[in-house]
Amino acid sequence: MAKSEEIVYINSEGKRVDGRKVDELRPIKIVPSVLSRAEGSAYIEWGQNKALVGVFGPREALPQHIQDPTKALVNYVYRMATFSVPDRKSPKPGRREIEISKVSGEALERAIFVERFPNTTIDIYVYLFDSNAGTRCAALTAASVALADAGIPMRDLVSACAVGRAAGTIILDPCKAEEDASDAVDMPLAIMPRTKEVVLLQMDGLIGKEEWKKAFELGIKGCLQVYEIQKKALKRKYEEIAEEEEKTIKQIDKELKKVEKK
Numbered sequence: 156m157a158k159s160e161e162i163v164y165i166n167s168e169g170k171r172v173d174g175r176k177v178d179e180l181r182p183i184k185i186v187p188s189v190l191s192r193a194e195g196s197a198y199i200e201w202g203q204n205k206a207l208v209g210v211f212g213p214r215e216a217l218p219q220h221i222q223d224p225t226k227a228l229v230n231y232v233y234r235m236a237t238f239s240v241p242d243r244k245s246p247k248p249g250r251r252e253i254e255i256s257k258v259s260g261e262a263l264e265r266a267i268f269v270e271r272f273p274n275t276t277i278d279i280y281v282y283l284f285d286s287n288a289g290t291r292c293a294a295l296t297a298a299s300v301a302l303a304d305a306g307i308p309m310r311d312l313v314s315a316c317a318v319g320r321a322a323g324t325i326i327l328d329p330c331k332a333e334e335d336a337s338d339a340v341d342m343p344l345a346i347m348p349r350t351k352e353v354v355l356l357q358m359d360g361l362i363g364k365e366e367w368k369k370a371f372e373l374g375i376k377g378c379l380q381v382y383e384i385q386k387k388a389l390k391r392k393y394e395e396i397a398e399e400e401e402k403t404i405k406q407i408d409k410e411l412k413k414v415e416k417k
């Protein structure tokens with residue numbers, strides 16, 4: 156690959172390295188209910204990022220001494236497959252994975268009615284199979300859909316999206332090449348969209364106050380777009396169930412008519 160200095164981050168038509176506009180997300184596809192053994196699950200493709208999430212619980216937190224009589228524990232585990240990055244990653248969870256697990260679990264805890272499930276744990280396992288920056292946001296977005304799929308009561312979904320800067324321009328949803336720009340800023344953001352309450356905000360790089368405001372506003376817009384995609388994915392699941400049920404009812408009616416004729 157060319158050195159970051161040689162990359163044209165924004166071309167004369169205002170397009171980015173992967174052809175997107177500055178305020179454009181990568182294509183996002185979410186499929187809920189993909190795992191049979193999990194209470195809730197979701198698969199997400201966000202550009203090149205691919206992740207699978209399984210939700211288990213609320214179930215008794217064990218060993219007993221970890222139990223909290225006032226609320227459920229949210230145990231979020233973010234892991235990257237060894238083959239999900241250009242240079243093979245150690246299968247052992249590193250500091251980065253532990254940090255992402257911690258902040259993402261805390262973000263979801265704000266949305267879940269944890270106080271309704273004392274002494275329990277809600278386990279959320281996220282596995283990344285392919286990556287190109289923005290994986291913590293993709294993972295959090297899918298995890299929130301998986302929680303809804305599990306029927307766990309929540310104040311709202313959590314919608315996440317990173318915003319950043321490359322070559323002096325504020326951009327939505329930076330890809331890896333953009334995250335590697337010499338003046339890069341990467342700011343993962345997650346909100347509960349109805350109230351716009353921020354549940355995760357991290358920052359890598361240095362940015363001025365005015366640029367930060369611009370970036371934050373763009374990030375919120377991105378999260379709101381992600382929210383629409385999450386809702387559509389969940390709605391589609393129930394539409395599919397309704398269609399299946401309708402088919403079954405029609406089949407039963409047909410069989411009954413046959414019996415009546417006899």
Ligand code: UDP
Binds near residue numbers: 287
């Ligand atoms: N990455 C990598 N090796 C690692 C960790 C990350 O190559 O051990 C890549 C991976 O593609 C990831 C990107 O660097 O998506 C950006 O990582 P960052 O820590 O900024 O997290 P993310 O943007 O994925 O949330």
